[in-house]
Amino acid sequence: MLVEPDFPYPCKSKKGANYIHKNFVPIGLLKLGSLYRDLGCDVQLVRGEKRREEIGKQPDEILVTSVFTYWSKYVWDNIRYYREMFPASIIRLGGIYATLHNKQKKFKKLARALKVRTHKGLHRKAEEYLPDYTLLPKVDYHATHMMRGCIRRCSFCGTWILEPERTNKSKTEIEKELIAIGKNRVIFYDNNILANPHIKEILQLFENLKVNKKPVLYESQSGFDGRLLEKDPELAVLIKKARFQNVRIAWDNGLADQDAIKRQIDLLVMAGYKQNDISIFMIYNFNISYEQMIRKIELCAKWGVQITDCRYRPLELDFDNYNSSMRYGQPTGSYYIHDKSGWNDKKIRDFRSQVRKHNIWVRYAKDKGRPYDKNMERWSDIHTTFKFFKMGRPPQLEIIENSPKWKQCIQSMNKIKRYFNVNNKLSQFDFKGFNLEKVDREIKVIIENLYGNTDNVAKKGM
Numbered sequence: 415m416l417v418e419p420d421f422p423y424p425c426k427s428k429k430g431a432n433y434i435h436k437n438f439v440p441i442g443l444l445k446l447g448s449l450y451r452d453l454g455c456d457v458q459l460v461r462g463e464k465r466r467e468e469i470g471k472q473p474d475e476i477l478v479t480s481v482f483t484y485w486s487k488y489v490w491d492n493i494r495y496y497r498e499m500f501p502a503s504i505i506r507l508g509g510i511y512a513t514l515h516n517k518q519k520k521f522k523k524l525a526r527a528l529k530v531r532t533h534k535g536l537h538r539k540a541e542e543y544l545p546d547y548t549l550l551p552k553v554d555y556h557a558t559h560m561m562r563g564c565i566r567r568c569s570f571c572g573t574w575i576l577e578p579e580r581t582n583k584s585k586t587e588i589e590k591e592l593i594a595i596g597k598n599r600v601i602f603y604d605n606n607i608l609a610n611p612h613i614k615e616i617l618q619l620f621e622n623l624k625v626n627k628k629p630v631l632y633e634s635q636s637g638f639d640g641r642l643l644e645k646d647p648e649l650a651v652l653i654k655k656a657r658f659q660n661v662r663i664a665w666d667n668g669l670a671d672q673d674a675i676k677r678q679i680d681l682l683v684m685a686g687y688k689q690n691d692i693s694i695f696m697i698y699n700f701n702i703s704y705e706q707m708i709r710k711i712e713l714c715a716k717w718g719v720q721i722t723d724c725r726y727r728p729l730e731l732d733f734d735n736y737n738s739s740m741r742y743g744q745p746t747g748s749y750y751i752h753d754k755s756g757w758n759d760k761k762i763r764d765f766r767s768q769v770r771k772h773n774i775w776v777r778y779a780k781d782k783g784r785p786y787d788k789n790m791e792r793w794s795d796i797h798t799t800f801k802f803f804k805m806g807r808p809p810q811l812e813i814i815e816n817s818p819k820w821k822q823c824i825q826s827m828n829k830i831k832r833y834f835n836v837n838n839k840l841s842q843f844d845f846k847g848f849n850l851e852k853v854d855r856e857i858k859v860i861i862e863n864l865y866g867n868t869d870n871v872a873k874k875g876m
C-alpha cells in the first residue's frame with residue numbers, strides 16, 4: 415500500500431502566479447507502484463487516513479512518502495494511524511523529509527517507536543520505471559524530471575543534498591517517455607531545468623512533438639535559471655516555441671541583480687511572452703531585508719510582471735504553524751521567522767499581502783491603467799471559485815452584488831470548494847455553459863448529497 419499523507423497543499427488560482435498544483439503528484443509513489451506491480455504485487459495508493467473497510471486486506475508493506483521537512487507532523491500522524499491499524503505490516507518511509515532528517519534524534523525516536531524503516535534518497539530501481547497513473551486516474555498531466563541534481567549550491571535549497579549526483583535525460587529518453595505516457599500536459603519538477611546539457615535539443619523536440627496527434631503543453635514548476643538564459647538567449651525563443659506556460663524566473667538575491675533580472679524578462683518578452691504572464695520567483699523571510707523585498711515588488715510593478723513568493727523555512731525545521739488567516743499575528747515560535755535580517759511576524763504578513771495585491775493588479779488592472787482596488791480581490795476570489803466548477807469567467811462584480819441569488823449561490827459554491835479542499839479531494843465538477851438557474855439547482859443537489867439536506871449546512875457551520 416502506497417501512502418501519501420494528508421499534506422496541506424495550498425489551493426490557489428490556477429491563473430495566479432502562486433498557483434501550485436493543488437496536489438503534487440507523488441511521482442515517487444507512482445513509480446514504486448509500477449515497480450511493485452512488475453514484481454507481481456497488488457498495489458493501491460491511499461491519500462491520507464482511510465477507513466479499514468476502504469483498504470481491504472492487510473498490506474504486507476506500507477510505503478509512505480514525505481515532502482517538505484516542516485510537514486513532518488502529517489507524515490507521523492498518518493504513520494501512527496496505519497501502524498495502529500496494521501501492527502504486523504512493514505512500514506517504510508521515504509522522500510525528502512526522510513532523507514534530510516533521518517539522523518535527527520526526534521526522527522529516530524519516532525521511527526523506532528512506530529517500527530518504521532527509512533529509505534534515504536532516490537529509489538534507484540523505481541527510478542527506472544514510469545509512474546503508474548492508473549493509481550491516480552484523475553491526474554490529467556504527466557509529472558516528471560528531465561534532470562536530477564543542480565549545478566549550483568544555494569544555501570536555502572536541499573536539491574544538491576538530496577540529489578548529490580547529477581543525471582540528465584537525453585532527448586531520446588524524454589521523447590520515448592512522453593510518447594509512452596501519452597498525456598498532452600507535462601509538468602517538470604526539475605529544480606533547474608535549463609542546466610540539462612541536452613536542453614536545446616529537447617526544447618526543439620518539444621516544438622514538434624505530437625502526442626495523441628496533438629501538441630503538448632509544458633510547464634516548469636521551478637523558476638528558470640536566468641543566468642543560463644542570459645548566457646544563451648536562444649533558450650528563451652526555444653522555451654516559447656516549445657509551448658512552456660506559466661514561465662517564471664528566479665530572483666533569489668538582492669537589488670544588485672535588478673538589471674540582470676530585467677534583461678532576463680526582456681528575453682522572454684522578445685521571445686513572445688506577455689509581461690503579465692511572466693512571474694518572478696522570490697524567497698522572502700530570508701537574507702534579503704523586508705525593505706529590499708518591498709523594493710523588489712515595486713520593480714516588478716514597473717516591469718509589469720507577477721510574483722511567485724516563497725516563505726523561507728530552514729531545512730532543519732520540522733514544523734510550521736503559520737496561519738495566513740490570523741491577520742493580527744501569531745505568537746513567537748508558531749513558525750520560523752528569520753529575525754537575523756530584521757523579519758518579524760508583521761513584516762511577513764505585510765509582504766505576503768503586498769504580493770497578493772500586486773498580482774491582482776497585474777492580472778486585472780494594469781492593462782486598463784487602473785490602480786489596485788479591493789473589489790478586484792473579491793472578484794479574483796470569485797474567479798477562483800468559478801474555475802473550481804469549470805464555469806469560465808464570472809459576471810461583473812456589480813451584477814453579482816445586485817443579485818441575491820448569485821450571492822447565495824457563490825456562498826454555497828465556496829462551501830463546497832472548502833469541503834473538497836479540507837478533505838483533499840480534487841474537483842470533479844464541470845458546469846461549463848450552465849446558466850444561474852442550472853448552477854443553483856446543481857449546487858443544492860451537491861450540498862444535499864454532502865450534508866443530507868440544505869438546512870444541515872447552516873447547522874454544521876460549513
Ligand code: SF4
Nearest residue numbers: 564566568571573605
Ligand atoms: S539553482 Fe535552484 S535548484 Fe539549484 S541549488 Fe539553487 S535553488 Fe537549488
